[in-house]
Amino acid sequence: MLDTLRFITTPELIEVQLRPAGLLPRLLAWGIDMVIRGGFFLAAAVTLSILGGFGTGIMLLLYFFLEWFYPVLFEVLMQGATPGKRALGLAVVSDDGTPVGWGKSMTRNLLRTADFLPMLYGFGIVSVLIHKEFRRIGDIVAGTLVIHRDAHSPLPALAEATPLASPTPLDRETQRALVAFAERARSLTPARREELAGLVPHLARAETGPQGAARLLALANYLIGRRI
């Protein structure tokens, strides 16, 4: 209920989860983009000022393109992320989870004007704060979503231990918890592992065999199908 996940069912009938990004990361990404744009423009302005009137013309054109098309180009050509968004691990996607095309990206970026009202993105910020998927007005109208795009992690291997069958049958919840514990075991200190194992004495303690966390690991190893 409190989750901000958006579930999407693809044509293959598989459910994909998108994690919409909130105000703070988006503000930071915007700030980074502002710095990049500003820096680029300043550098160009200094070089172009040598050219006089012609340079002024180019500068105005450049300013125009940076203002309106900088986000569009990056969103369409670079997997939905401007450099700022990329730095924060964000990306713009359609609300059905597909990458944004020219039309949607243009819409959301032209309507930035409406978000900017009455000043300093006032409407945009209010809209992001009250929308359950953190969309600004441009996002609502264009049908887009800014999501967290996680770094791709390789498949972690479960900590090895001599597998041990549980003497009593375990329900699904317990099985899931055991395997999740074994997967995270590497990132926990031994003391914390024992502390967690202490919460389930009926699983971690027995008359024979390994005790505590080691016993939980052994059970998990058996559950995922390892045998002696």
Place this chain on the structure above:
Amino acid sequence: MKQELFEQQYSADWRDFNLWLKRSRLSRKQQLKTPLPFPEEEFPRRYRQLCQHLALARDRDYSHSLVEYLHDLVQRGHDALYGARDDFRSNVWQYAIGGFARDVRRMRWWVLASALLLFGPQLAIMLAIHIQPDLAYLIMSPSQVANFEQMYSVDAESLGRVAREASTDFSMFGFYIFNNVSIAFRCFAGGLTAGLLTIFALVQNGLSFGVVEMRLIQAGLGDNFHSFVIGHSGFELGAIILSGAAGLRLGFTVLAPGQRARGPALREVARSMISMVCGLAVMLVIAALIEAFWSPLRLGLPIKLSVGSLLIAMPLLYFTLAGRNDGS
């Protein structure tokens, strides 16, 4: 099947899939260097198989990180499969030779309303100033009016320029693009304030045009002024009217979304108009080219007027005739 066996059986496939996705993100040159893990035509089949694996992993309570891993692959596969771009260049061409005109014709009543909001106040203020010249100062300060009179005066080197800025054609081109296209985009986006900003922009622009035109006519500079504006006015005013029409349409959808929620209604309306907004931005670029390089030239009034009329006729003919062959 237990998780361990499942992973053993399929992890090679997953790795290949991952490699394929990584390769598709590389530049074309680097793509040639890295070998394809499997032929392109196998991708959809492998993607569907991966979806099945994810469904199985979820159903069989395999570990959280395995599910996450497969979910990540499925998501990226989904992006790769459904993110395939259509032919952008041919779409633009199709839109330019007819689609744009069709869109504008479909919106004819909105265009009319927008034109009335622009020209109505203009004519009204012109009439008012004709009767009582001081009314001009309601809209503009005396110094602004004087400034305009200087821009079109007999001894100005090129028309429509403020002399002390000593600006060149090209810098004016940059200025026109930056200024006019931004105004048009704001006029469109302002529609989201229930059309208020759009109406304000249209009326305000109409009033300023009216004041400038009437004051210059009264100062005896009407010929100079008209020979300057006639060239680009067709494209420029046309585009402003279209952006106004798009803004009004958006504003009306905010007020009366019909039998749908506001969000989806706005989405559909905006989607149907975004290509039109891009089209009118191109019109403004054409207008800026004319305004910067042709309009300031000091040529005989008959030449300027006849070329100008041709340039006004071009967008009008385009919008009435283009794209008639398939529907609308």
